Each structure stands twice: as C-alpha cells, then as structure tokens.
Amino acid sequence: xxxxxxxxECKIKGKSLPKTADVSLRxxxxxxxxxxxxxxxxxxxxxxxxxxxxxxxxxxxxxxxxVAQKLEFYLHVHFATxxxxxxxxxxxxxxxxxxxxxxxxxxxxxxxxxxxxxxxxPFYALPFVPNPMVHPxxxxxxQDSWTLDLRTRLEKFLCLTLKAKxxxxxxxxxxxxxxxxxxxxxxxxxxxxxxxxLIGVTAELVDSLEATVxxxxxxxxYLQSVCVRLFSNQMRQSVAQSIDFTRPGxxxxxxxxxLAPVKKQDVPLLPSLDYEKLKKDLLTxxxxxxxxxxxxxxxRLTTSYPGEQRDTVLQAYISNDLLDCYSKCQRSVLxxxxxxxxxxxxxxxxxxxxxxxxxxxxxxxxxxxxxxQMLEERLKTEDKDSLTWENVLxxxxxxxxxxxxxxxxxxxxxxxxxxxxxxxxxxxSDYTLEYSVALFMNLCLRSAGKKMCxxxxxxxxxxxxxxxxxxxxxxxxxxxxxLYSILAIPSVREEARAMGMEEILRCFLKEGNAExxxxxxxxxxxxxxxxLNDNIVSDDEEEEEDExxxxxxxxxxxxxxxxxxxxxxxLTGEKLLTTEYLGIMTHTPKTKRKLFPxxxxxxxxxxxxxxxxxxxxxxxxxxxxxxxxxxxxxxxHEFSSAFTSKPKIPRTPEIYSASPRKGKIPTIAxxxxxxxxxxxxxxxxxxxxxxxxxxxxxxxxxKQH
Numbered sequence: 001x002x003x004x005x006x007x008x009e010c011k012i013k014g015k016s017l018p019k020t021a022d023v024s025l026r027x028x029x030x031x032x033x034x035x036x037x038x039x040x041x042x043x044x045x046x047x048x049x050x051x052x053x054x055x056x057x058x059x060x061x062x063x064x065x066x067v068a069q070k071l072e073f074y075l076h077v078h079f080a081t082x083x084x085x086x087x088x089x090x091x092x093x094x095x096x097x098x099x100x101x102x103x104x105x106x107x108x109x110x111x112x113x114x115x116x117x118x119x120x121x122p123f124y125a126l127p128f129v130p131n132p133m134v135h136p137x138x139x140x141x142x143q144d145s146w147t148l149d150l151r152t153r154l155e156k157f158l159c160l161t162l163k164a165k166x167x168x169x170x171x172x173x174x175x176x177x178x179x180x181x182x183x184x185x186x187x188x189x190x191x192x193x194x195x196x197x198l199i200g201v202t203a204e205l206v207d208s209l210e211a212t213v214x215x216x217x218x219x220x221x222y223l224q225s226v227c228v229r230l231f232s233n234q235m236r237q238s239v240a241q242s243i244d245f246t247r248p249g250x251x252x253x254x255x256x257x258x259l260a261p262v263k264k265q266d267v268p269l270l271p272s273l274d275y276e277k278l279k280k281d282l283l284t285x286x287x288x289x290x291x292x293x294x295x296x297x298x299x300r301l302t303t304s305y306p307g308e309q310r311d312t313v314l315q316a317y318i319s320n321d322l323l324d325c326y327s328k329c330q331r332s333v334l335x336x337x338x339x340x341x342x343x344x345x346x347x348x349x350x351x352x353x354x355x356x357x358x359x360x361x362x363x364x365x366x367x368x369x370x371x372x373q374m375l376e377e378r379l380k381t382e383d384k385d386s387l388t389w390e391n392v393l394x395x396x397x398x399x400x401x402x403x404x405x406x407x408x409x410x411x412x413x414x415x416x417x418x419x420x421x422x423x424x425x426x427x428x429s430d431y432t433l434e435y436s437v438a439l440f441m442n443l444c445l446r447s448a449g450k451k452m453c454x455x456x457x458x459x460x461x462x463x464x465x466x467x468x469x470x471x472x473x474x475x476x477x478x479x480x481x482x483l484y485s486i487l488a489i490p491s492v493r494e495e496a497r498a499m500g501m502e503e504i505l506r507c508f509l510k511e512g513n514a515e516x517x518x519x520x521x522x523x524x525x526x527x528x529x530x531x532l533n534d535n536i537v538s539d540d541e542e543e544e545e546d547e548x549x550x551x552x553x554x555x556x557x558x559x560x561x562x563x564x565x566x567x568x569x570x571l572t573g574e575k576l577l578t579t580e581y582l583g584i585m586t587h588t589p590k591t592k593r594k595l596f597p598x599x600x601x602x603x604x605x606x607x608x609x610x611x612x613x614x615x616x617x618x619x620x621x622x623x624x625x626x627x628x629x630x631x632x633x634x635x636x637h638e639f640s641s642a643f644t645s646k647p648k649i650p651r652t653p654e655i656y657s658a659s660p661r662k663g664k665i666p667t668i669a670x671x672x673x674x675x676x677x678x679x680x681x682x683x684x685x686x687x688x689x690x691x692x693x694x695x696x697x698x699x700x701x702x703k704q705h
Contacts, residue, residue: 026324031166034158041075041154044082046099049075057161071157073114074150076106077123081141170666171568178573183559189625190554193306208280227327231296235669267305269312270574274583275320282333282610287341288529291564294336296345296576297322301354302554310358318364325368337340337374343564349378349391350558356398358552365399381416387561392434394557397613398433400442415443415452422463431557434613437467437475441482453486457495460486465504480519487526496527636680 033056040049053072054062061068080103083091104127107115114120122137131687132138140146243250282293301317304310317323324332333523352375355361363369375392396414399405405673418440425433443449467479486492505527508520566572571579 031158031162034155034162037158038151038155041078041151044079044086046079046082046102049079058163058165061161067157068161069114071153072121073111073120073123075154076103076111077126077141078147078150079103080126081138085142085147103127107395168568171566175566175572179562182299182573183556186303186554186556186559189303189305190556195408197314210313230375236532267307267309269309270300271578272303272316272583273382273577274581275316275322278581279320279322279324282336283331287339287344290336290339291341291343291347292570292572292576294344294351295562295564296573298347298351298354298558299573300577301351302558306552306554311360314358314360317355318360323352323365325364334368334371334374337378342386345378345382345476346388346391347384347564348389349395353391353395353398354554356395357554357558359401362398362402365395366402366405370406372396373412374411375399376412376414384421385429387563389427390557393432393435393439394555397439397442400439406443406446409476410443410446410448410452415440415449416456418443419456419459419463422467423459425467427469430474433470433472434478437478437482438613441485444482444485446650450486450489450492454489454492457492458499459485461492461496461499461501465499465501466509468504476516477519478613480516480523484519484523484526487523487529493527493529502527535557623630 033052037049037052037056039045041054042225053075057068062072063069080099081098109125115124126132126138129135129138133142256700278293278297282290285293297317301310304313321327321335325334334348336344337352339345339348342581346488352365352371355365375396378392379389379396382392399629400409418436421428422440428436444453461483464479464483467475468483470479485498503522505520505524509517
C-alpha cells in the first residue's frame, strides 16, 4: 500500500519511477512470501521481516553470496533508522534505543565481516551519533530516493532467489512424482502378471477337479463350493450359487474367458538407444553420470511391461553386450562393481540383480567367467547393512538357479560363509534374510552341497533349528527344504538325532499352519529313514542338461530407497536415455531360448528344487483348505519317493491338453494344488529390522516338552 501511495506522489511531482518497480510489484503478487517481506519492509516490522528472511532465504545464500550480504547490511540500516524517518514528531525513545541496540549487535556479530569494506565503514559509527538525521555522513539515508532504491534492490533479489527456490521445489516434486509413477506402474505390471498367473493355475485346478468328479474321487457338491468361492470376488454370491459348476468345462471356460488378452499395439516398444555412446560414458564419465546411467538402465528393465516390451529391452542389452559379459577387454563395465564410489557400486549391483531376475539375463551374466568371483568378493567386503550387499546377495541367490554356478559357489565354500551369516540374523533385513536362507537351501539341494554341510553338521543343524522358530515365516519353506535335503546324509541324521532334533521339530507340530506341520512330519520321517544304500548318488554325474526353470520375477526391492536424487536441470531415467542416448530403431523379433517349464511338487513336501523368494511368493501361493488330504491320493511308490534326494519331475497331466467335453476321459490322477508352503502375509523388505532367533511361544513349548 505504501509503495502505491509513494508512486502516486512521484507521478504528481513529475518524478520518474524505475520500470523495474512495476515489474517487481507484479512479480510480488505471484509469490506470497515476497509480498509479506515487502510489506514488513514498508511498515518497518524488523522482527517479522528477518524471521521470514532467515526462513525462506537459505543460509548458503545469506552467508556466502556478496550481493545478499550487502543487501542484508543495508536492510539492518533501514530498520535501525526507520523510526527517525517515519515518526510524526519525536520517535518513541525506548523503541528507538531498542532498534539502535539491535543494529549495534548486528555490527558486532554477523555484520563484522564487512567492517573492512570502505563502502560500509561509516555505518559502524551510526549507533554512536546523537542525531544522524543532520550528520553529513548519513544525510542520504533520510532521503526518499535511498529507501526506494533499497526497496527496488530487495524486490529484484527476492524475485530471483525465491523463484529459483520455487523452481527447485517444483523440480523435486516432479522427480518424486515420476518416481512414484514408476513404482505404481511396476506394481500394476506385477499385479496384472500375478492375476494372469492365478487365473491360469485356477483353470488347471478346476479341470483337475472335473476329472476327479468323473473318477468319483470328490463330490459335485464339493466342486460347486470350491467354484463358488473362486467366483465370489467376481460376482454376487447369489449369482455364483445359481451357476451349475458341476457341468464339465463350465468353470474353467468362464475363468479363461475373463482374461482380456493384451493387444501388442497397446504396449509400445521403447526407443532404441546408442549403446556405443552409453558404454563409453559408463567407462569414462564421472561417477555421478555413471550412477544416473546405471539407474536409468535398471528402471528401463524393471518398469517395462512383462512380455514383448521387457523381452525387447533385455534382448537389446544382451545383443549390444551392455555389461561386457562377452568382452575380454580389461576395461569392462562390470568393473564398476569395484568402483571407489559407493553409489556407483550400489547401482551396478542393483542392475546386475535386475538382470539376474530374468532367466535370459542369468544366462547372459553366466557368460563372464569372473563375475561370480567379483560378486563373492563384494559379498565378503561390503557392509551387511548396505544396499550394495543386499543386491549382490540377491543376484547370487538367483545365480544359484543355474547348475554350473551352483557348483562353483559350493566349491568356493559359500555354504560355510552362509552358515556364519545365518548364525546371527539380527543385523539382516527381511530381504537379506530370505535370500540368504533361500541361497543356502539351493546349494544344499546338490550332493556336493550336502557333503559340505556334513563337514560342519553340528553348526548347520544348530543354525537351521534356530531359524525354524524365526518370526519371519517367509523363510520357513527354505529352512524346511535345506533341513530335509541334508538329512539324506546318514552322518547328518546321526548328528541330528544326537542333538534332539526330533524334539525340536515336534515343538512345531502344534504351532503354525497345516502346511508347515505336514512338512515337519516329512522331515521327521526323513530323520529316521534308511537309504537303500549308504552311498549318496552324485548328481554331478547324472546326465542332465544344464537348463533351469523359467523363473522370471522383478521384486519391488530392486528400486527401493534410491539414494541418487537429481539437482535442478539434471536428466534422469528414460528422459536421460532418450535425450542424450537415442539410437537408430533396431528392434528385432525376440526368440526366447527353450527353458524347462516351472515344475511344481506336492505342497506337503519340503522344497526340493531351486527357487528364488520373489518367484516362490508368486508361483506358490498359500492354498485353500482342502477336504481331500494328500495321503488319500498318493500311492505308496509316490510316498516313498518323497524321501529320495532327487525326486522325479512330475509331468503335466493329459487333461490339460484335452477337455473332457470332447469325449476324452483322463486316465490319470489329477495334480491337486501345485503350490508350495507360503504365508499369506509378506514382510517388509525396506531397511534392517531386529528379530529374535526364536519366538517366545517356541521357547515356551520346547521347555514344556
């Protein structure tokens, strides 16, 4: 208001007003903080002004920028002399003394830095001059032009500084929004993939139930009740109950019809990249650029849509040898795993972990003969609470799905190292605990791994018995699988019986869910089983192709807790790739190599095939309670085969390729639930959490026993 009055008076008296004042006035309307500061300046509200000043002008600007330091000095002069210029009559003596006292305190503290500057030297005498209004040195202070000039300088400074701060804030919000969008997109992709997988499994289950109806193994009423439960979330209960699901093919046809196939054109392929330039910058760029590129390349893989889009991204990475897995040059992108920069090492480990999440990616990584040793070295040197360590462990666990890499890890003594790590789980996050136990189990499934465990049987059995009672139930399938596997060795069984393993196991028969109990029963039987001969057949000598099951899963943890945040003007993610590294369109049709389909086993048995925690959660959801027990459908031969170290791989029933409605009656018993033991809740994996080795209930039960 004061500025408008002043401008009007200048116009009446014919004095020109600087154009910047008009511009600044308009700008001040756009930023409320700027408007509040100018109002406090006009009204002489010193306390309110400097409170806003310190709150909204960063200390780095106030303390380090010469323009800001000089402006702040003159602002203190303005408020110190304000009453002398604006009071009608004599100013309030006490208030005037208070203002002069504040100015004096400023000169002795923060303002002392300018005491050697000729421009400001006279003002250090201002507090001691009785009547500065008539003093020649300060006569200019009390002219309207001095105040107007200072105000104009203040407006220009605020306009530039606050706008830059606002832009920085908006940029940060944009970055966070883009990151959230990627997370939501990835979650959507995973949910849709899980949904399709669930529908497919459900359709097979319904087909199996129809076959059992024809074989008079279960009643139509039971089939009806199961199907009503399956459809209860898709339609009203009354509608579901009115459909005759006992008619062969009805339920499975409805389930399959509910899937709307995604059209290829609905999922566009991502732009091609200039991989030569990318690899050059990954090798020669500064550490910050390297980290941003590694992050962007990972995001392109983790946020792409599963199917053709993701396959094309991965194929482009592999065909251009992005990580130099085929290269024999000493200077390779993989060497970033040994960078002096912790951020570069972490983001390289994240990218390798993302590659390892896909079967084709694991095959590509396995082509480099030294990568496994590099990862094992990182595993033993990085801090256990770091994201680098977590992602290295995740990659190694996924490597253990490949037979040759399993053998190498066993030979390198990784089982001994894991036994030490799992002896103290308090420092492990949920992610690292799950992947450590799952890696240990995968290595124990091999005969060489069993023999390694036999060398430290007492230590391994102690670790596994402690983990049985851990409050993170996600690890139970892997603990059970490892224990069941190593008990195939007579010396381990003898050691287990000597330490009272049966008593420990029986503590869990009255705890947990039915699946856990049934697995414990299998382990107890294994504890007292006698093999046909004492010589364990070496699976290394078996004639078996080095193929793995088609385990493709991108867990959310790959993109959690991003430590790299862009500054104003920095490009990240897909914008960085498509702006600086756009290449010529070179997409080629993707031909996936032949992989073994995922092979499932009875839900009641401990795991006996290598898995990853991310895939196990998806492919082995907890089953519904069934009225038919496994014992009712297993033959004596099938039951005994559960105790062998290398069980037969079940084949797909004929019913899945021929519908009963076409007149073909299946002649084999259906495969019921093909999922593994799994809790419905999934623990968080973000950060470390202190956990007890055994639950209080477990200790209490064991003491009672």
